[in-house]
Amino acid sequence: MTDSHSEFSSDVDSHADAPTIDPDLIDDAIDYYTPGEPIVDAKAPTGPIDQRWSTRKFEARLVNPSNRRKLDVIIVGTGLAGASAAATLGEAGYNVKSFCYQDSPRRAHSIAAQGGINAAKNYKEDGDSVHRLFYDTVKGGDYRSRESNVYRLAEVSTNIIDQCVAQGVPFAREYGGLLDNRSFGGVQVSRTFYARGQTGQQLLIGAYQALERQVAAGTVTTYTRHEMLEVIVAEDEAGQSRARGIIVRDMVTGEIETHLADVVVLASGGYGNVFYLSTNAMGCNVTAAWRAHRKGAYMANPCYTQIHPTCIPVSGPHQSKLTLMSESLRNDGRIWVPKNKADCAKDPREIPEEDRDYYLERIYPSFGNLVPRDIASRAAKYQCDDGRGVGPEVEGVRRGVYLDFADAIGRLGRDAVEEKYGNLFDMYARITGEDPYETPMRIYPAVHYVMGGLWVDYDLQSSIPGLFVTGEANFSDHGANRLGASALMQGLADGYFVLPHTIRDYLADGPFEKLEESHPAVVEAKAAVEERINHFLTVGGTRSVDSYHRELGHIMWEYCGMERTEDGLKKAIDLIRTLKDDFYRNVKVLGTADSLNQSLEKAGRVADFIELGELMCIDALNRRESCGGHFRAESQTEDGEALRHDDAFAYVAAWEFVADGEKPILHKEDLTYTAIEMKQRSYK
Amino acid sequence: MSAPDGTKTGMKLTLNIWRQPDATSPGKMHTYQVEDVSEDMSFLEMLDVLNEQLNAAGEDPVAFDSDCREGICGMCGLMINGQAHGPVTTTTCQLHMRSFKDGETITIEPWRADAFPVLKDLVVDRGAFDRIIQQGGYISVNTGSAPEAHSVQVPKEDADRAFDMATCIGCGACVAACPNGSASLFMGAKITHLGQLPQGQAERDKRVVNMVAQHDHEGFGGCTNIGECTSACPKEIPLDVISQLNKDLRTAMKHGR
Ligand SMILES: Cc1cc2nc3c(=O)[nH]c(=O)nc-3n(C[C@H](O)[C@H](O)[C@H](O)COP(=O)(O)OP(=O)(O)OC[C@H]3O[C@@H](n4cnc5c(N)ncnc54)[C@H](O)[C@@H]3O)c2cc1C
Numbered sequence: 001m002t003d004s005h006s007e008f009s010s011d012v013d014s015h016a017d018a019p020t021i022d023p024d025l026i027d028d029a030i031d032y033y034t035p036g037e038p039i040v041d042a043k044a045p046t047g048p049i050d051q052r053w054s055t056r057k058f059e060a061r062l063v064n065p066s067n068r069r070k071l072d073v074i075i076v077g078t079g080l081a082g083a084s085a086a087a088t089l090g091e092a093g094y095n096v097k098s099f100c101y102q103d104s105p106r107r108a109h110s111i112a113a114q115g116g117i118n119a120a121k122n123y124k125e126d127g128d129s130v131h132r133l134f135y136d137t138v139k140g141g142d143y144r145s146r147e148s149n150v151y152r153l154a155e156v157s158t159n160i161i162d163q164c165v166a167q168g169v170p171f172a173r174e175y176g177g178l179l180d181n182r183s184f185g186g187v188q189v190s191r192t193f194y195a196r197g198q199t200g201q202q203l204l205i206g207a208y209q210a211l212e213r214q215v216a217a218g219t220v221t222t223y224t225r226h227e228m229l230e231v232i233v234a235e236d237e238a239g240q241s242r243a244r245g246i247i248v249r250d251m252v253t254g255e256i257e258t259h260l261a262d263v264v265v266l267a268s269g270g271y272g273n274v275f276y277l278s279t280n281a282m283g284c285n286v287t288a289a290w291r292a293h294r295k296g297a298y299m300a301n302p303c304y305t306q307i308h309p310t311c312i313p314v315s316g317p318h319q320s321k322l323t324l325m326s327e328s329l330r331n332d333g334r335i336w337v338p339k340n341k342a343d344c345a346k347d348p349r350e351i352p353e354e355d356r357d358y359y360l361e362r363i364y365p366s367f368g369n370l371v372p373r374d375i376a377s378r379a380a381k382y383q384c385d386d387g388r389g390v391g392p393e394v395e396g397v398r399r400g401v402y403l404d405f406a407d408a409i410g411r412l413g414r415d416a417v418e419e420k421y422g423n424l425f426d427m428y429a430r431i432t433g434e435d436p437y438e439t440p441m442r443i444y445p446a447v448h449y450v451m452g453g454l455w456v457d458y459d460l461q462s463s464i465p466g467l468f469v470t471g472e473a474n475f476s477d478h479g480a481n482r483l484g485a486s487a488l489m490q491g492l493a494d495g496y497f498v499l500p501h502t503i504r505d506y507l508a509d510g511p512f513e514k515l516e517e518s519h520p521a522v523v524e525a526k527a528a529v530e531e532r533i534n535h536f537l538t539v540g541g542t543r544s545v546d547s548y549h550r551e552l553g554h555i556m557w558e559y560c561g562m563e564r565t566e567d568g569l570k571k572a573i574d575l576i577r578t579l580k581d582d583f584y585r586n587v588k589v590l591g592t593a594d595s596l597n598q599s600l601e602k603a604g605r606v607a608d609f610i611e612l613g614e615l616m617c618i619d620a621l622n623r624r625e626s627c628g629g630h631f632r633a634e635s636q637t638e639d640g641e642a643l644r645h646d647d648a649f650a651y652v653a654a655w656e657f658v659a660d661g662e663k664p665i666l667h668k669e670d671l672t673y674t675a676i677e678m679k680q681r682s683y684k
Numbered sequence: 685m686s687a688p689d690g691t692k693t694g695m696k697l698t699l700n701i702w703r704q705p706d707a708t709s710p711g712k713m714h715t716y717q718v719e720d721v722s723e724d725m726s727f728l729e730m731l732d733v734l735n736e737q738l739n740a741a742g743e744d745p746v747a748f749d750s751d752c753r754e755g756i757c758g759m760c761g762l763m764i765n766g767q768a769h770g771p772v773t774t775t776t777c778q779l780h781m782r783s784f785k786d787g788e789t790i791t792i793e794p795w796r797a798d799a800f801p802v803l804k805d806l807v808v809d810r811g812a813f814d815r816i817i818q819q820g821g822y823i824s825v826n827t828g829s830a831p832e833a834h835s836v837q838v839p840k841e842d843a844d845r846a847f848d849m850a851t852c853i854g855c856g857a858c859v860a861a862c863p864n865g866s867a868s869l870f871m872g873a874k875i876t877h878l879g880q881l882p883q884g885q886a887e888r889d890k891r892v893v894n895m896v897a898q899h900d901h902e903g904f905g906g907c908t909n910i911g912e913c914t915s916a917c918p919k920e921i922p923l924d925v926i927s928q929l930n931k932d933l934r935t936a937m938k939h940g941r
């Protein structure tokens with residue numbers, strides 16, 4: 001508590017643990033950052049919440065159709081958020097360049113989403129509405145999201161379904177031929193549209209096909225196996241900084257290319273892989289977002305991470321990624337661990353009923369196995385920490401709990417269970433070699449989604465003019481926790497229906513003055529990329545990139561995972577700083593710059609994850625409250641439930657990068673709610 | 685070797701792997717040994733172990749594609765002992781080492797097809813698939829112009845069949861398995877997916893004609909009904925989609941497209 005800039009410090013005594021101090025007022029992170037000016041979202045119109053989006057669409061300036069093809073738009077990412085935007089802006093006549101690191105746009109990680117997509121269609125007449133979806137999303141996000149954004153999301157959700165059906169997305173249907181819906185993620189209405197367990201795949205194929213149609217039409221050019229490594233920010237004649245392009249590496253030839261444009265959109269996905277193990281794809285990374293952050297884009301709420309309770313546990317040190325088992329399994333499966341530690345290694349079928357602890361049903365009698373994701377995850381961690389986990393010992397601890405279908409099979413019959421969950425059971429059997437019809441599944445939480453991301457205003461524009469951010473890469477809609485089936489909705493809302501309207505207001509000022517490749521901003525960006533690559537290839541150290549990534553993941557999972565404490569986070573920051581130092585001096589990357597070099601690709605990503613990891617810990621340290629997916633052990637009720645502090649923390653933490661080795665600056669955006677009342681959640 | 689609970693650990697394997705520095709240089713098979721392979725590892729995790737080993741020894745790691753590692757993105761794909769995606773009906777990333785025995789020799793090659801040139805080691809260029817889709821693998825509907833979703837009913841059977849065909853992950857195993865290097869199964873899956881739905885009818889003739897033309901132009905071979913494609917397909921796309929493809933093509937010809 002030495003820094004006098006702290007807005008809390010005037011009331012705070014130097015002994016943080018003195019009993020008289022209101023715990024809300026302690027800022028554990030003050031030694032790690034510099035307080036900055038507050039930030040506001042100047043783009044959201046005021047007025048009634050249900051009018052704001054119409055108002056903004058009307059006020060956003062138009063671009064004359066004949067001017068559109070003179071405007072170059074770069075879109076990094078071909079997931080739901082990127083492919084939908086590229087297709088739509090291509091259709092509108094802009095000149096679009098689309099980038100992804102995979103060999104085809106169709107492989108973005110949106111493809112892996114299983115459960116479904118929400119929309120307020122109210123086809124079931126069960127009381128759903130735009131307002132209810134808005135309400136559920138804000139509440140689910142534990143009142144840490146911006147209400148105007150969330151309302152808009154709910155508002156455009158219905159258009160998404162129309163669009164996808166017209167594209168030929170084969171959603172599940174009822175016998176009458178109408179679309180089927182299910183209830184998902186603990187909400188009380190059935191508003192989730194789905195395509196068996198492969199909703200993300202079907203939606204992405206729809207967006208991908210729309211994108212490829214524009215490639216054929218000549219409005220979109222795709223650059224596959226191209227990784228964005230830097231954003232170009234240049235000043236115009238009036239001294240206004242603008243994002244004007246990107247530096248990418250052709251991952252096949254190694255060539256470093258410059259691509260210039262009038263506007264840049266990042267739709268580069270989430271950064272869950274900072275934990276090394278997550279349900280994200282191997283290549284998911286923070287590089288695009290982090291490079292933009294270093295160039296001036298604020299990073300908002302980076303510590304908000306969603307940990308999903310039903311994943312297949314780690315089986316050994318070789319583990320490279322984790323696989324999600326759909327949450328729908330908790331509708332019929334019962335979660336338990338042995339009451340006695342001595343039973344943990346036994347065949348579960350031999351453990352009698354009275355020796356099982358159905359701990360969720362015991363602690364949360366009204367919600368039971370269907371408590372929200374973060375509660376279910378933390379509860380599983382506590383059982384395992386307590387030595388009652390099951391499955392193989394990994395590093396001396398059994399990290400797994402049973403998800404048992406014996407009752408469901410007894411009640412509904414094996415066929416009915418197979419009909420509902422057959423593909424998931426098959427996947428489980430393939431990965432673990434165990435038959436879940438015969439023996440209970442083992443599950444454990446895993447990192448799944450990040451609510452944090454680049455700060456954007458209502459227009460989805462970051463703090464760098466001309467740099468827009470969509471999908472999981474931005475922070476905008478989910479607050480401290482995301483509802484199931486709402487990320488797909490957000491990605492497509494952003495790309496099909498929001499960005500195409502808001503970006504035109506920015507492009508109405510274009511085309512901007514042509515930038516030459518010799519412009520200092522371009523030269524600097526390109527040189528920085530080349531220097532970094534050269535550094536990795538010439539360190540000549542002894543440790544592989546993966547070994548650093550694993551170690552970082554371990555630190556993050558241990559100290560910035562399901563439960564965070566002041567001491568743990570401070571320790572993590574120290575460990576990460578040491579790791580970073582060692583990484584730059586001792587990493588071993590073989591091969592050359594001018595060829596396909598997967599170790600080199602990974603080195604750049606891990607370098608950025610290390611820096612992000614530190615900021616996540618600082619952000620978590622600053623937020624001495626528990627909200628949504630963020631649980632600070634210091635902020636809980638007497639019976640161990642998350643305790644929010646709206647008086648002190650109802651803000652978005654937007655972090656500004658200063659320089660390597662310097663403290664980041666924290667800008668706070670106050671969250672105010674006019675259309676909804678803040679409440680503490682309770683699931684007991 | 686086995687652990688107390690019966691899982692196999694510490695398997696030793698000999699790997700014969702295709703190494704090729706880049707698209708233009710010639711390649712050849714190299715032999716490597718890996719130890720300490722556990723049956724719970726996926727095939728690609730086993731290759732990760734090999735790569736850590738090579739890296740430590742100062743040798744260039746083996747390049748291979750993967751991303752989701754859960755069988756859905758279609759990025760992975762290797763010829764394993766001459767079979768596309770190996771001995772089990774699944775993707776390479778979902779193949780686990782319990783399908784192999786201690787002491788076994790495994791041969792690992794890239795997809796082999798004229799239309800899929802090798803870029804490095806086990807990595808190939810499948811861009812031809814995207815170009816086939818560009819020629820009609822879509823329904824033309826601009827954003828915002830879609831009618832209300834419930835304005836058209838689709839019989840559940842049709843929706844289900846469209847879905848089954850739309851589960852193709854574009855991995856290319858069908859091409860790699862086919863002695864002719866034909867992409868008919870891939871194309872048939874898309875033609876059937878879109879042709880099964882009312883929304884897909886308007887462009888049905890044009891779609892099949894243009895996609896087939898692009899297919900042939902890319903250097904994929906013709907289909908002679910061998911059926912290797914469908915047995916290699918991790919998503920079990922059935923052979924009858926090729927009949928559908930041919931039927932649609934004949935109909936389009938009749939309509940004079
Ligand atoms: C296993 C799993 C299941 C899920 N299930 C659901 C669900 O049922 N419902 C739901 O609503 N949500 C679900 N989610 C969340 C949801 O799928 C994602 O949040 C969402 O799809 C993200 O979409 P996106 O377009 O933002 O990013 P992505 O789909 O991740 O796309 C990122 C794109 O950016 C590109 N890219 C990234 N970095 C670079 C770079 N440096 N250079 C060039 N290109 C780059 C990639 O190539 C890719 O094209 C799930 C997530 C996972 C992991």
Ligand code: SF4
Pocket residue numbers: 851852853854855856857858859869870873913916917918919920921
């Ligand atoms: S048809 Fe099957 S084998 Fe061929 S690309 Fe599709 S999923 Fe792969």
Ligand code: FES
Pocket residue numbers: 749750751752753754755756757758759760761775776777778
């Ligand atoms: S890596 Fe995605 S299907 Fe195998």
